[in-house]
Amino acid sequence: MLSVTNLSQGYGSQSVIDGITLKMEHGLHALLGPNGAGKTTLLRTLATVVPPRRGTISLDGVDLTFETLNDIRRGIGYLPQRFGFDPGMTVSEFIYYAAWARGLPRNERAAAVDEAIEKTGLVDKKNVKMRKLSGGMIQRVGIAWAIVGNPSLVILDEPTVGLDPLQRIHFRSVIAQQDNAVILLSTHLIDDVDAIADHIIVLDGGAIRFQGTKDELSREGDPSSPGNTPLERAYTTLLADHRER
Template structure:
């Protein structure tokens, strides 16, 4: 369970997120919105990379604060849109480092790494250096990084960008297995939303314009709105309506 109340975030004099309130149960929540809507800032805040300016964040039984920061960080798996790695590390070492950083107990760490490698189809690549991986394999390693140790909250920022259709299908299969976590998936690809998301959040100008099921978003569609699918037309109808207000 993830509860966010009156969250405000920004940089310098700029406010990016404005009094955002959301509640998310276990499952896959797709985060849609135009560039500049605040999606990446929102994920970075949830990942505890930047502290909120105002508001409350609660993950399961822990409310984010100085005294709970390390506990909450151990429950979060985060894959940013661009992530770094030591090219001399093997795939196994890369994922093992994530397990160590997340506080997975040492006796359970090896098994947790193996589980993440098998889930992502990297079991036969465990000894390969990261620098020798293809782009799709690097992205898959990043997903293994995010899910190792079965965190309670998994944050994925545009994880399918640059993946070919078969790689995206594999990604969807991997993420669909993580049913005991709250998964927040930021994406511009509505077919990924159609395929695996149980809920959709549409952000625009730092606030949530919509939270509901993909079917509920489709029902908002104006037939004349841009888009090739009911979901796309629902999304563009919603954004056009928010601009008119």
């Protein structure tokens, strides 16, 4: 379980998120919000890339502190929107590096890499250099990076960018296999959310505007709001209501 209490973050004198409190059990939690809402800042903070300004983060009952930082990081798989890689590495080498960086024991790394490669449909690409991959294939390797070793928290920032419709369907099946993990997925694609999310979080203006199930959010929609589905109309209704206050 991931627990966040009174979390605040910012840069310089600018506050980006303020006083966020969340609890997330195992399952897929979709993070929605307009550009500038603070989604990436929240994800980077939860991934321990930057320390919080204020508040507490707890993963599986262990509070994030300087002393527990390395242990907690071993349980986190994080795929940012843009990730770097050595173009001369093969797919297997790149994912093995992720397993090493996460602190998987040496005798478990090879099997963990093979499992991640199989889950993401990269078996025929495992010995291919990263520089020879298409953009969509690189994104698929990034997903393998995030899930190798079956971390208890998987954080994905716009993971389906660059994927074609068939690849997005495959991504959904990969994520559905991540049992016993908290998966936090930031996306602008409501159909991805509708297809696989267990719970939805809406962030706007650095604060949580909604947290609940798809059905609960769908009931918030105004039929006259923009959108092609009940979930899209509920999302646009929620944002409009917040901005009118």
